[in-house]
Amino acid sequence: MNYAVTSAGEGGFCRLMKHRAVQSLGWAAGGIAILAILWLIGGYFIANNPTTKTFVKFGLLPTLEAFPELWGAGKIQNALAASGFRLGSGLLMAIVIGVPIGILMGRIKWFRDFTNSPFQFVRMISPLSWMPLAVLVFATWNGSIIFLIAIAAVWPVMFATAAGLAKVDPNWFKVARNLGATPMHILTKVIMPAITFDVLSGIRLALGVAWIVLVPAEYLGVTSGLGYAIEDARETLSYNHLTAMVVTIGIVGYFLDSILVALIKRYSWHRGG
């Protein structure tokens, strides 16, 4: 009897531990913990080495202490708002331009042949190398940064959309036309649901690229945003503020990526995908 009671209690805990979400959370927490421990050890060595002692505030504990200070002063919120606006605007432009062109590339062979070489050529140009041109063309720094993010993010969206459309079963178009669909119906009820998974995968890649471009673009000219906050912390030798902002970039990037992963799962109709 006692055995049965004990077994039932352990069974509940074991079942919980075997749950896939709990396991995933456990592995993620373990990975983060190892990262934190390595950082802590690194901070210890920096603090105990006379030649690196000046940089002691790069350590984990000073960084954690900087968070409430930065949050209280509203610096994190302001930097996130400014960077979020630029990132959102740039990504939106990339989606608005990339998805329709990607659909045309996937649907019309001559358009794909016509655009492939010039697009591949422009894609290979580092987004930040457009900076001098962007500064000349756009009246504001904000405009330049949004342009840089858009030109970096448009390619993954465009090519993922085109690749998604290339995989669409042409018989779906035949069936839809056979049932009286107009070209607009085919776009909204066949093409878009069929390629949502690919478009979102492209946006996920674009987000990563945009996030990488955003910070160095904000090192120049602007007086707001995460990149500016890092540069400002470096110039004022507030190393714990600098690392706190770097950690913020990581956390926000991870959070945005998680949202897209959830959306991809939600809109994926591929079995086993």
Add this chain to the structure above:
Amino acid sequence: MAIRGTEIKIQGLTHRYSSRTGVTFNRVDLVSPPGEALAIIGRSGCGKSTLLHILAGILKPTEGKVLLNGTAITAPSPRWVMMFQAPHLFPWMTVSQNVGVGLSFGRWSKEETEERVTEAIKLVELQDFAMANVQDLSGGQQQRVALARSLVMEPELLLLDEPFSALDAFTRSSLQKDVRNIAKRKGFNIVFVTHDIDEAVIMGDRAVIMAGSPGNIVHELDIDLPDPRDRHDAAVQALRTRLMATFQEAANYKKPESATLAA
């Protein structure tokens, strides 16, 4: 769900894919009365499927025309719906959504759509799977969804291009009977292309045999059998034998020329 049949008139229909290719079929004439189930049989390459695609408005004839109660078929329409060899369902949709997709292309109210979708799903006996994703269904069930998707449009003419050829024998036999029963109950016309003599006898009121190159209708046979039809009945077997003989006779179409060449 009220469906009416239609008179199909095929007049001098000729088709060639391009000026560089040969004529697929030449000056085909055919009349099918309202409510008839017409089987088109013939060897591969004689133009059966091309003829069916023209009837569906998916392909355009080079010459001639197809009239449905006097209306010329020039483009696809919910009045004449084609069911393909594979179901080609939309995998991101449920059974209900797939069945109602054609109605979503028209101006149907939500209530009317629901009513018609429910009835069509009931006709193909998939009520228990209405909310299931179509990827979770068997091949036979998926083909039933494709049938319901066509029936929900209440077409006057249902065109079937070897619709059950990819299914197992048991499912195929069951669907052949179901399609014929539904068509007779609702009164719409069926035109179906098949390689299967049994399928023509079980489903059809008449079989036309296409042969030759360019193709044409070389024989036809009335399948005057009572319903329900069972492939083991003596009458069905007898008609099957007759149709097979006619089919073989058609296969020898132009044989004299071949014989001369061989000689």
